[in-house]
Amino acid sequence: MVNGTDDLAVRLSEVARALQQQHSAQDTLDEIVRAAVGTIPGAEHAGIIMVLGKREVSTVAMTDELPGKVDQVQYDTGQGPCLAALYLNKTVSVPDLGNESRWPAFAARAAAMDVGSMLSFQLFVENDDLGALNLYAPRPHSFDEDSLHVGLLFASHAAVALAEAQQRESLVQAMHTRDLIGQAKGILMERHKLTADQAFSVLVRVSQQSNTKLRDLAERLALTGELPVAPSGG
Structure with missing residues (x-):
């Protein structure tokens, strides 16, 4: 439990630094639930549920097995506080x-x-x-006004940290994709005496003809030297 405004500020600063030091979005999620139990008064278990693009809801991080089991009951029944927080209310x-x-x-x-x-x-x-942070306690009335206040501040820090982690991950993936496409273009340019624009056009055409994502196609060509459809024209 965090006591006092100064103690809370110090603790949230520590949490923010710990979250920024994580190496991936999943590491950040795991650190959020761990830190939530150590920061928010009354919390003994924590989990995070997410839904991407209005698809199936899933539990993506938890301190132990209990949050996952409780969340599954919500998925099975289609009701519960975590789903309400996720879709309807902030808290x-x-x-x-x-x-x-x-x-x-x-x-x-x-x-x-x-x-x-x-x-x-x-x-x-x-x-x-959508995403929601969920806290669990074995006893009734474990969460009070202090829990609500600290939890809201914690959730704000967690949301910012998670967004930053996801952006970093997306940037790394984008850079990797760019490098793969560059390698694939280079192979086609050397093998078929194409210009850079012609090589890229070949990749796009083969991607469409084979119904393969451009990134996956470039990775296959870079790793194996093969295309699912033979290039033709420039």
Whole structure:
């Protein structure tokens, strides 16, 4: 538990530095749930659920097996606080799961897992991509106003850190794709005496004819020297 404004500021600074030091988006997700339990009062378990492009929801990080099991009950029943935080509200509190009437099918099964209270924060909404940080405690009324205050600040830091990690990962992937396409173009230019523009046109045409992503096609050519469709013309 974090006590006092100064202690909270110090702790959130430590969390921000730890998140920035992670090497991948998945590492950042794993650090978020670990740090949440050590920062937000009352939290004994934590997990993150995400949905990309309005597709299937999945649990992408958790401190232990409990969040995944509870989340699965929500996926099975189509109801629960984590889904509500994800799709409807920024913050959802469940003080006493044993007396929860909003999601009866979920609450009955989750309470049997020795979950007494929950607290969920929407992490981000970007286009059709959604994310939520979910906290779990074995006893009812484990989360108070301090939990809510600290949790909101923590979720804001976590969302920024995750966005930065995803941007770094996307940039690295984009640079790798550019290098692969450059290598593939070089092979075609040398082998078929093409210009750079002609070689790129060949890659695009073969990508369309073979229904293969340009990046995958370039990687295959760079690694094996082969194309699924023989190039023709310039």
